[in-house]
Amino acid sequence: MLSQRQDAILREVVRIFTDTGQPVGSKTLMNELPFHVSSATIRNEMAMLEEVGYLEKTHLSSGRIPSAMGYRYYLDHLVQPTSVPQDIAQRIDEDFGKTYHQIGDIIEQSAKILSHLTSYTAITLGPESSSIRLTGFRIVPLNAHQLMAIIVTSDNNVENNIYTVDDDFDTSLIEKIVNIVNDKLVGQPLNKVLQMLHSDVPAILSEYMYSTDGLLDMMDSLFKKAESEKYYVDGQLNLLNYANGDDMSEVQSLFSIINQSNDLRKLLDPSILDDGIKVRLGSELGSDALKNYSIITANYDVGHHGKGVIALLGPTTMHYSQLIGLLGEFRVELAKRLIDYYSRYDDS
Amino acid sequence: MLSQRQDAILREVVRIFTDTGQPVGSKTLMNELPFHVSSATIRNEMAMLEEVGYLEKTHLSSGRIPSAMGYRYYLDHLVQPTSVPQDIAQRIDEDFGKTYHQIGDIIEQSAKILSHLTSYTAITLGPESSSIRLTGFRIVPLNAHQLMAIIVTSDNNVENNIYTVDDDFDTSLIEKIVNIVNDKLVGQPLNKVLQMLHSDVPAILSEYMYSTDGLLDMMDSLFKKAESEKYYVDGQLNLLNYANGDDMSEVQSLFSIINQSNDLRKLLDPSILDDGIKVRLGSELGSDALKNYSIITANYDVGHHGKGVIALLGPTTMHYSQLIGLLGEFRVELAKRLIDYYSRYDDS
DNA sequence: TTTAGCACTATTCATACCTGAGTGCTAACA
DNA sequence: TGTTAGCACTCAGGTATGAATAGTGCTAAA
Missing domain, CATH: 1.10.10.10 (Winged helix-like DNA-binding domain superfamily/Winged helix DNA-binding domain)
Known part of the structure; x- marks a missing residue:
């Protein structure tokens, strides 16, 4: 002591x-x-x-x-977190101030605000609830050869894929496919959906179609999109402000880390984070490229919609007291806005 | 002489x-x-x-x-362009080898292939025909509060936006809106569409709706998405290999140039390019950040579907003879694949 | 027109030197 | 026993110096 x-x-x-x-x-x-x-x-x-x-x-x-x-x-x-000055709080409020049509937009905007405010790199992840279900499936014909497949999930996320077919498609077949998906997959958790797509679904589909491969591939990629965690990164270029110029390869690996959701998952997995704010130093992260950097993570809680993560990446010599104070208020503000969004539109 | x-x-x-x-x-x-x-x-x-x-x-x-x-x-x-060695040509062929559901995917893949092959930064732009028309409009209800609006344009491009409404929406109203758009806007060139969206459409819409602002905003952003040129950039990080480490701000402005379609348009506007391949040195580009770099541009021609651009950005000391040779063959290859795509699916 | 030769110049590297900021240690002090 | 003043010491960083090297321009001869 x-x-x-x-x-x-x-x-x-x-x-x-x-x-x-x-x-x-x-x-x-x-x-x-x-x-x-x-x-x-x-x-x-x-x-x-x-x-x-x-x-x-x-x-x-x-x-x-x-x-x-x-x-x-x-x-x-x-460390003694400082409280956020009035003008900054107000600016956050202003920068948030527009109508959002998707949760992802709010999370993306959070990253923007944080990186602009701090001039570090901000990484945000939307709320993750343990079991996302597939709640909707549509197929929309676009023209003679193209379809759009749309899925909606219980976390209000929407994904789509475009599918092109060689020959003119059969409207009744599409209806059949939609019915099958609605019947077998809608309502199921996403991981179950992906599993069934490869076990049960092919056999059922092949009763109606000659070649199912292309369709299955398209749906697989669509469900995987919905399942994958979407990290929003803003202010990447700020890393250059702190990088030491004579080791460009270090900068490169840094950039490739924050652009790979695999690497980000390891760093920001919400399950390994305690509640609240946590600073991890590069030397503790086991990654050579990060050794001169550190990550401040904070999670936010939107009740039964799950928990998400916001994080700042910067050099080890960051202004922790200010940043911890900022994230401390930001996580509450973000959660409030998300809950607000859900309460207005959610029908789950 | x-x-x-x-x-x-x-x-x-x-x-x-x-x-x-x-x-x-x-x-x-x-x-x-x-x-x-x-x-x-x-x-x-x-x-x-x-x-x-x-x-x-x-x-x-x-x-x-x-x-x-x-x-x-x-x-x-x-400069004496060298021809592309057999193994490289084959690798290009392999890297292209999958089924594409959208033109953008082919263009994006082109950028990937070029940047990997050259270890410079590749920028590609899809074919631009002078007058793109709006050919399709759909509104798909996703759940009680969310709609997806989808547009299709004559260049086979598809864009969508999600729109969230506070209260339950009225199915007949949606039908009305779709009818109005189909009636007034579909078939028109995109710039005309955008113009009419702000002149004729508001008055018509307000006959059926109390508040038209949100809807108009959404449609405006949707049409603008379809109208804006979509540049694909790959191998950004390669720039770091040639950047001189003690002027990070130069690297930063370089990055921000290739991430702003406004700046890219100035550099790659297909209309200012002659046919064929052209090398422009940084000193000729008027941009301070680019002074030690140069850009090799090549356009490709897909007949009445328009012309597009592929480009490589690298230091002034690039291997021009090889790269010019490469782009010379690549532009033909890309055009071939695009024409192939169009011939299979196009119904315009 | 080409070439050999020579005087000259700038970079680069190592060496040496000096200064300033900072330390550790010792001895005196409260 | 904890605190302080004083002093010898160390190291980075800047500046000067010299030698080696790779190049040039110029002149005079072939």
């Missing part, structure tokens, strides 16, 4: 280092600390903090910077 | 410089040129080439690199 004075010193080192980016020396600290002790005393304390592993030097005679452990301790014990 | 020997020297300087990235000296040239003259002679010739502005030095006693003018001359007179 650290003494109060050591706490204060560590907190101040983090603050100054995030502000200036430079290692912090004993004299600087002496002038910034809220109490007065000599620089020699501070040197003694810092030597101790270094011994326990919370501070480190960039070279033998440099000032100190917080180590990964030091950041961890800071985040766990010392 | 340059002598044959000067041509050969300039061509060789370009070749060596694109291979090595280093300024080219007289001794190196002496060993690489297909004929033998002493390094002193080469120095004399290079001094002339510098005088007319085709070569320049990085410093007083360095080797020469091609100037922008030199590149221009090289591209206009000296």
Whole structure:
């Protein structure tokens, strides 16, 4: 356990280092600390903090910077979230202020707002309820050769695929297909739907059609779209502000991580997150490309519609106190707006 | 006009410089040129080439690199497109090899193939015919509060928007709306449609509806989607391979250019392009961010369905001879596949 | 017109030096 | 026992210096 004075010193080192980016020396600290002790005393304390592993030097005679452990301790014990200033709160409200026709639009807008506000990279994920069901299926003929297949799911998500057929299609056949899907698949959970699509459905379809492959492929991709988690990423380019220019390959792997939902799932899986806000340092994430970055995640809760995640990705030296404060209010605001959306339109 | 020997020297300087990235000296040239003259002679010739502005030095006693003018001359007179090797041609064929349900998918796949093949950034634009007409309009109820509006255009493009209404909607009203659109707008060119949407349509609609704003907004955005050119960009991250690391803001503006269709339109507007393949150097493009890059554009022709553009964006020191050869064959291949697609499904 | 030769120039690399910011340690002090 | 002043020490970073290298331009001869 650290003494109060050591706490204060560590907190101040983090603050100054995030502000200036430079290692912090004993004299600087002496002038910034809220109490007065000599620089020699501070040197003694810092030597101790270094011994326990919370501070480190960039070279033998440099000032100190917080180590990964030091950041961890800071985040766990010392950080003091600041509350969101009035004008920012108002701006969030304004930026949200339009009518949304889909949940995805709200989630997407959240990412936009957060990345603009922070100039970091924002990643948001819509609410996930454990069991999404298929609630609607339509086939709409578009012209002589094209159809649109549309599905609606219990989370109010809509997906569509276009399907092109060589020869003119048979209206009664389409009706048949719609009936089969309505009969067998609508009402089922999505994973069940996908499973049945490959077990039960082919046999039934082949009673009416000669070649079922193309149709099944199309429906498979359609259901998979509905099942896949849709991450919205905004402010990717902000990463370039903090990237160090002489290792472009690092930047590349960073970009490819945030553009692959597989990688994002590993980072942001809502099930592994406790409630509330959590900061994970790059060194704790096991990914080499992320080692100089950290991720602040917050989840939000929309009752029986599930939980979602909002996250900020930035360099380890982010302004945690402000950002944690911001996310703390943002998650509530977002949940409120989503609940509002559901309450107005939901008919499940 | 340059002598044959000067041509050969300039061509060789370009070749060596694109291979090595280093300024080219007289001794190196002496060993690489297909004929033998002493390094002193080469120095004399290079001094002339510098005088007319085709070569320049990085410093007083360095080797020469091609100037922008030199590149221009090289591209206009000296470049010799190489033909595409068998295995590459085959790979293109394989990478194209699946069934496409929409033209956009083919165009998108083109960008993928090109960027993977070249490791530069590929930008593709679908065929644009001068007058696209609205050929179909549907409204599909999804559930108690949501509708999907779908439009089809004469270029076989399909767009949709989801529209959410507060209260339960009136099926007969929807029918009315569909009838009005079919009556007044379907068959018209898209720009006319957009114009009428704001002149004639509001008055007609307001006979049946209390509030028309939301509906009109939705339809406006839908028609605009159909009208806007859709650029497909692939291999953005390749830009990082050639970016110089200590000016991140340059990289940022580069990225924002290729992500804004407005900027892309300026660069790739098919109407300003002659037929065939054209290389434009960054210095000729007037954009500061592009000054170290160049764009190779090629258009392709699908008869009365219009013309489209494929382009490669990379550093000024690209391997033009190979790339021009590649695009030369690719544009034909792409056109062939599009014509094939149209011939199978088109019913216009 | 071409070439050999030479004087000249700029980059690059290593080496050396200096300064400033910072440390650790010791001895004195409260 | 904790705090402080003082001092010797260290290292990064900037600047100067010199040698090696790769190139040039120019002149005079072939």
